[in-house]
Amino acid sequence: xxxxxxxxxxxxxxxxxxxxxxxxxxxxxxxxxxxxxxxxxxxxxxxxxxxxxxxxxxxxxxxxxxxxxxxxxxxxxxxxxxxxxxxxxxxxxxxxxxx
Numbered sequence: 001x002x003x004x005x006x007x008x009x010x011x012x013x014x015x016x017x018x019x020x021x022x023x024x025x026x027x028x029x030x031x032x033x034x035x036x037x038x039x040x041x042x043x044x045x046x047x048x049x050x051x052x053x054x055x056x057x058x059x060x061x062x063x064x065x066x067x068x069x070x071x072x073x074x075x076x077x078x079x080x081x082x083x084x085x086x087x088x089x090x091x092x093x094x095x096x097x098x099x
Contacts, residue, residue, distance in 0.1 A: 002072050002084070006095045010045060010074045013093065014082045019049035023065075027056050033068045040071055040085045044093050050079040 002010070020039060021032065040046055048065065050058050062081045066073040071085035084093075 002074070002095075007074055009096050010084050010093070011082065014045055014047060014074065017045065017047045019047040019080060021046070021048045022051050023048060023054050023056075023061055024051040025053040025055065027054065028061060028064050028068070033065070036065065036069045036071070036083070040069060040083060041087055042090055044087050044091070045074075045082070045084050048081045048083065050081065052079075 020043075021036060023032070036046070036048070050061060054061070058079060058081070059076055062073050062076040065071070065081060066083060069083065069085070071083040074082040074084050076082075086093075
């Protein structure tokens with residue numbers, strides 16, 4: 001579980017990232033989850049955009065993606081979701097320590 005300080009730090013890192021996945025009218029499926037798991041293992045922090053034709057609630061999509069991929073939901077802002085998961089092999093991001 002991420003602290004507020006860690007989430008703020010991750011949001012600042014994610015600010016300059018481009019979304020690498022899109023959720024459309026098909027919603028969340030197994031193939032999307034598999035691709036997210038692979039990408040998050042190499043990048044640790046990713047952005048996912050929600051297209052206008054997606055009928056599901058953006059917060060529910062964020063929760064579902066984080067639960068199924070085993071990642072932490074950092075932020076849902078507008079139609080963008082930010083996910084973080086510490087990489088096992090390619091650790092790049094050093095989170096600030098909580099008090």
